[in-house]
Amino acid sequence: MGITGLGIGPIKYSLGDIVGVLINSFFNTGFEVEPTAQMVIFNIRLPRIILALLCGFGLAITGMQMQIILRNPLASPFTLGVSSGAAFGAGLAIISGISITGGKYMLIGNAFVFSLLPCFVVFLLSRLSNCGYGMLILAGIAMNFIFSSLSTLLSYFSNSEDLKSLSLWTMGNLGRASWDDIVPLSIILLITVPLLFMQNQKLNVLNAGDESAKGLGVNVERTRIVVLVLTSLVSASIICFTGMIGFVGLVSPHIVRLLIGNDARYFMPASGLFGAVFLLGSDVLALKIIEPAVLPTGIITSFTGCPILLYLIIKKQKDRAW
Amino acid sequence: MKLRFPGYLLVLVVFLLTGCGNRKADYNSKRKTVCDTLIDAAGRTVCIPARVNRVISPFTMYTRLIAALGGCDKLAGISHTCLLPEELYGCNGVLGQLPDIGPFGANIELIASLNPDLIFASQSDIGTFTSKTDASVVAVSFSDNLSMLETFNRQIDIIGKALRLEEQADSLKTFISSVLKPVITVTTKIPDTSRPRVYFAWTSWTGDILNTVCEFDPIELAGGINVAREATNFSKGERGILVSREHILNWNPEFIFISRYQPQKWHQNGTTSPIPVTIQNVIDKSFLQTVDAVKNKKIFYTTAFCNWWPHQRALVQILYMAKLFHPGLFADLDVEEQGNKIFKRFYGEDSLYTTMAEELELYRW
Numbered sequence: 001m002g003i004t005g006l007g008i009g010p011i012k013y014s015l016g017d018i019v020g021v022l023i024n025s026f027f028n029t030g031f032e033v034e035p036t037a038q039m040v041i042f043n044i045r046l047p048r049i050i051l052a053l054l055c056g057f058g059l060a061i062t063g064m065q066m067q068i069i070l071r072n073p074l075a076s077p078f079t080l081g082v083s084s085g086a087a088f089g090a091g092l093a094i095i096s097g098i099s100i101t102g103g104k105y106m107l108i109g110n111a112f113v114f115s116l117l118p119c120f121v122v123f124l125l126s127r128l129s130n131c132g133y134g135m136l137i138l139a140g141i142a143m144n145f146i147f148s149s150l151s152t153l154l155s156y157f158s159n160s161e162d163l164k165s166l167s168l169w170t171m172g173n174l175g176r177a178s179w180d181d182i183v184p185l186s187i188i189l190l191i192t193v194p195l196l197f198m199q200n201q202k203l204n205v206l207n208a209g210d211e212s213a214k215g216l217g218v219n220v221e222r223t224r225i226v227v228l229v230l231t232s233l234v235s236a237s238i239i240c241f242t243g244m245i246g247f248v249g250l251v252s253p254h255i256v257r258l259l260i261g262n263d264a265r266y267f268m269p270a271s272g273l274f275g276a277v278f279l280l281g282s283d284v285l286a287l288k289i290i291e292p293a294v295l296p297t298g299i300i301t302s303f304t305g306c307p308i309l310l311y312l313i314i315k316k317q318k319d320r321a322w
Numbered sequence: 323m324k325l326r327f328p329g330y331l332l333v334l335v336v337f338l339l340t341g342c343g344n345r346k347a348d349y350n351s352k353r354k355t356v357c358d359t360l361i362d363a364a365g366r367t368v369c370i371p372a373r374v375n376r377v378i379s380p381f382t383m384y385t386r387l388i389a390a391l392g393g394c395d396k397l398a399g400i401s402h403t404c405l406l407p408e409e410l411y412g413c414n415g416v417l418g419q420l421p422d423i424g425p426f427g428a429n430i431e432l433i434a435s436l437n438p439d440l441i442f443a444s445q446s447d448i449g450t451f452t453s454k455t456d457a458s459v460v461a462v463s464f465s466d467n468l469s470m471l472e473t474f475n476r477q478i479d480i481i482g483k484a485l486r487l488e489e490q491a492d493s494l495k496t497f498i499s500s501v502l503k504p505v506i507t508v509t510t511k512i513p514d515t516s517r518p519r520v521y522f523a524w525t526s527w528t529g530d531i532l533n534t535v536c537e538f539d540p541i542e543l544a545g546g547i548n549v550a551r552e553a554t555n556f557s558k559g560e561r562g563i564l565v566s567r568e569h570i571l572n573w574n575p576e577f578i579f580i581s582r583y584q585p586q587k588w589h590q591n592g593t594t595s596p597i598p599v600t601i602q603n604v605i606d607k608s609f610l611q612t613v614d615a616v617k618n619k620k621i622f623y624t625t626a627f628c629n630w631w632p633h634q635r636a637l638v639q640i641l642y643m644a645k646l647f648h649p650g651l652f653a654d655l656d657v658e659e660q661g662n663k664i665f666k667r668f669y670g671e672d673s674l675y676t677t678m679a680e681e682l683e684l685y686r687w
Contacts, residue, residue: 010572036571036612043609044567094528097587097595107528156425159404159628161525161583164562169528175566176530293553293563294532 005049008284011040051177052280055238056248058189060275061268062231063249068203069227071133077235077249081118081143086239087170088147089114091154095162111240118143119232172245172298174283181241188237192230199227200265245298247305248275254312360483364445364461370484371439378441380427383630384462387481389413390668391490398436399423404628408665408674430454460484470539497667505644508651509545518647520546521575524562525599533562544643549573567609578615581626585681622685634668
């Protein structure tokens with residue numbers, strides 16, 4: 001699908017052109033390629049495709065782990081308030097000019113730091129009050145509301161240009177993808193994803209229930225904290241580059257579960273792969289549907305994810321009824 | 323038959339209500355008998371009271387026209403949203419000191435407390451102002467189906483009639499026509515093949531130039547072609563669209579305009595930060611190196627929307643772009659002189675365009 005994606009765009013290139021550009025770029029063979037083709041294929045399309053695959057993978061596996069650890073099929077990477085925190089951070093940078101990093105990473109830095117703030121508050125609450133899964137989710141919902149309200153307050157005092165910028169950012173978009181974004185995101189995923197994979201055995205055991213897991217020697221509390229920290233880091237890293245792209249993390253695990261079941265050892269990579277393909281497909285649709293205008297990718301994932309989710313809810317109800 | 327106490331009370335209440343209603347009916351009928359009527363932008367027949375001395379303008383685009391028509395002394399409250407620096411000179415400098423009724427007239431209580439005779443409103447606000455005040459409410463909205471200049475003329479007509487400044491309205495329309503005619507009569511004859519391709523970058527605070535508009539009248543009126551116009555079916559007027567980098571490359575514009583309506587980004591807390599996209603940023607963007615506008619360094623700042631067109635800036639923008647696109651055809655056009663003339667017509671002060679051009683780093687000949 002990635003190769004197909006390289007061929008999709010307003011400028012038509014043959015397979016030979018695409019292969020030529022890729023070989024020239026990666027192996028520096030000195031082939032003569034047209035500068036525009038080099039720019040379009042290697043610097044515009046390829047980063048966009050890679051970013052879609054990385055983000056889709058990351059969102060799907062974090063969604064899957066959140067659903068297991070919080071014991072809630074509607075949990076997603078953004079359940080603990082990551083998305084609303086990030087939107088507030090972005091709004092702060094755009095509307096008020098207050099930023100943590102400044103410079104060209106002003107928006108990204110703010111979105112990253114503020115996306116972790118709600119998670120930190122939720123963790124603190126869970127440590128102080130020893131609350132269960134349900135309370136964690138409620139705390140996350142509360143954080144979502146708080147930061148959404150703060151964003152709304154910022155928006156009220158903004159002008160139309162700022163509002164437009166913030167609105168577009170919150171819709172989620174892969175159009176600004178560049179190698180400068182992919183490198184740091186890849187590093188973060190290279191560190192966090194293997195650590196998440198290492199939790200799979202424990203997640204399988206947790207599926208049987210907390211008491212059973214404790215009986216089998218799993219430190220439930222520690223596992224929960226580790227998974228929540230790692231998933232928050234992954235989600236925050238993704239959202240700060242792309243804006244809010246919803247439903248990938250929510251829907252991908254459910255679809256994959258229907259196909260291969262619940263064993264986290266296979267379920268997790270399969271969810272990741274599905275999420276990667278789902279997001280890439282959505283991005284291609286976003287580019288083509290009302291060409292030359294581009295829809296924000298987050299809109300497409302919502303429009304395609306929502307019906308799937310509704311179908312799953314209805315199917316689950318019917319299965320229970322049987 | 324004797325009436326018991328509740329009966330007396332009921333009779334009293336009925337008399338009171340009837341009395342109030344009658345007085346209100348008298349008041350309303352008096353208002354109706356001593357008013358002129360006009361058909362507003364929503365197709366409503368509106369009664370304009372005999373004396374219009376306290377006018378509320380929730381949109382700066384209406385305030386500009388009121389100032390240009392000499393209606394400053396009638397203004398009781400305005401929205402300060404999108405009040406541009408040159409507009410603070412308007413109305414002999416008092417425009418900025420008028421009560422701020424909130425963005426688009428959000429402070430209904432303040433508006434009511436100002437006892438307005440007349441409120442200029444958008445179509446969606448008619449009901450709110452009508453129910454919460456006793457003022458006549460005139461819709462002066464614009465439509466996506468009209469061109470920028472047609473909309474200007476409609477707005478001038480409605481506001482002029484409502485304020486009984488029809489002569490001034492005609493004079494303003496004549497002035498606008500006199501300024502633009504020498505340019506438009508030339509540019510309308512330029513065939514598409516001789517028009518430069520132009521990309522308008524409605525700058526985003528995310529630092530990219532992927533936000534543009536499909537219909538940007540000054541470009542067409544100035545003799546250019548807006549490369550994003552093929553997306554017109556989906557988005558008109560001030561509504562922006564996102565495009566991809568590849569589309570910009572494919573369009574290969576000969577000119578890129580970067581929107582700018584303030585010299586720096588001003589924040590609510592009083593701080594400033596640099597604008598997010600500069601000419602140098604665009605020149606340095608790696609993906610734009612093959613684009614003609616970047617190769618030939620035809621990248622310029624231009625003024626932008628702020629809740630629709632600032633009239634005075636839009637008019638100069640046409641002249642500014644025309645001279646950039648077709649320098650040979652408009653060699654004698656002095657953009658700065660005309661700009662100052664236009665700004666003076668609206669705000670009564672000299673050199674306002676020059677000040678703006680310096681602050682926004684517009685191209686100057």
